[in-house]
Amino acid sequence: MPRSRRFAIGQPLAPRPRLVLTLLSFLAPLLAWGLVSYVPWIWHPLIRVGSPGDVAWFQPGLLVERRVFAEENAKAVAAGGHAANGTRANPIFLPAPHEVGQAFYTAFHTKPLLRGDLWLHESLALSIKTIFWGFLLSSLFGVPLGILCGAYAPISRFAEPVIDFVRYMPAPAFGALAVAVLGIYDAPKVAIIFIGTFFQQVLVIANTVRRHDPALIEAAQTLGASPRRLLLRVIVPSCIVDLYNDQRILLGWAWTYLIVAEVVGVSSGITFFINQQAKYRNFDNVYAAIIIIGVIGLATDQLLALIGRQLFPWKHTRPSRLSLLLGRLSVGRATAAPSSPPASP
Amino acid sequence: MTAPSSPGLPDYRAQSPAVAERFRKLQERPVVLEIEHLGRQFPGQAGPVTALRDISLKIHRRELVCVIGPSGCGKSTLIRIIAGLDDPSTGRMLVDGKETSGPCPERGMVFQGYTLFPWLSVKRNIMFGLEMGGMARDQADAEARQWIDLVGLTKFANNYPHQLSGGMKQRVAIARALAPNPRVLLMDEPFGALDAQTRAQMQAHLLEIWRNVDVTILFITHDLDEAIFLADRIVVLKAHPGEVQEIIEVPVPRPRHLSQVTSPEFLATRRRLDELIHPRDVHAPVEKLPIVRLTQAGDDVE
């Protein structure tokens, strides 16, 4: 593809550049991180002491500022002693990629120091559980209410102004209240996720439903659809794909409330793990845990996207690979599933 | 009004004995759709705008009536009122002699924009009206298949609308509107978005379907030839306000065929429609647009 076409507005990318750009999207920050970590003359504001020489308070492995290191050495030499030597290093809160890479393994195998503390995988499971319940409860109420608001003007007028008002109140502000009402364990955390998601959810879903195509409603009416059936047989299916994608975005939203939710009451889950590891200055474990949250989020979203493609076949001209495969399996030895026949008038 | 004498062409009101006989029989059939003194006003910034005024019309069973008129004369408004999607300001509407209002499957509608349900396959689209009418799923399925065969889309029963061409989509829309067995089929410029060749095919298709199905058709178009080719009668509207200008009985005999386009009856009717729709003197100088020359001297196309 010529360069000019690649930057044409609204043009989809060919599969290869797509893949390359996706990889670059992750590789570029990784490369920057690697440069800062491995190239000694980029940043590296500290010196890790090798042999302390005659500087009294230096010890092997100690991190000191470059300026201090030079001053102490000058003093030691002036006093007729040996200068200390050392290598340039980054602060402890910036571990190198390979250290964080190892931490992905070691974090899962680091025995909790205190009794009662949880392993990383247990912390993660707890966090996922909190998100799951918070988001499920929010969706159970938020999605139907949003659909009703989008479809019926009176319900929208009644519900949306106050929801619009509440959504500006930051969810963490309800933390103390949630603890007072729901105790200190899991319930207030689920409540924070709920509060953080629900109000946005109603408004987002209502907006999507309001964008339905009125021509389809009219067509259904001339075919004899009753008002109640219009809602379930026309309005909802006509926006179902957008609603599904809204839910994907809102789920990401719920994750952003996790850290606040988990410090409410008894600190728990992945947040507790991160805080503990930061306290022990295991910053490689901290990064690993943060990256794992990102990986879980991205993986869930991709999985939901894949499921969406199976659920809404009318959105895609080409059958997806999975459906082709399933089709082939179900047909047995028959050749590939029939592609759509060429359209002709 | 008198028709201007035009050399070589008969009067558009002259009917051959066969055509006259057909119209006599047609008028003996019961009236399916009747509208009486229908009017519609829309609120506008400078007072109410009258889109339709005092429209009265009787359509007999299995008649095919076309409505034509200049853009903005209220054709869509009229058909939407008949479909029950809009309410008239004055007047009333009767179907089989009973006054009605509101949308109802007895008045099926085909829209210019297809309006197929994108999440349903061709077959499920056609089943929609049947299911809304309370028919069981498997019976609706069987009936939808017959309609699919009738509009020649057997191979596409399980395709989704986005996989079809414009002409095919419109055939599905016609089948979908006809499936619940309406008394009247309303069509608002259904072929307006199709290319000339597909359009001609669809016109032939529609006549074929109409021959085989007990349905009365009210068809809106702005294409004069289309109106003559399809219609028994043509209702000519004029704009501002939308009023009936003339109702023409088309003298072209049935069954219709494309070769009739050059027949004297067809041409005479066409001439009359041209007079009604474009009444301005053709010899009047064309108004010059105040366009500044934007090309270089000597770089002329004409």
Ligand SMILES: Nc1ncnc2c1ncn2[C@@H]1O[C@H](COP(=O)(O)OP(=O)(O)OP(=O)(O)O)[C@@H](O)[C@H]1O
């Ligand atoms: N909802 C509305 N509100 C206000 N005015 C309207 C409305 N709908 C139609 N009108 C007016 O009524 C008149 C008739 O409109 P209509 O769409 O019925 O014309 P039409 O004959 O179908 O035109 P076209 O051939 O361009 O489709 C127009 O002047 C239009 O401005």
Ligand SMILES: [Mg+2]
């Ligand atoms: Mg119109």
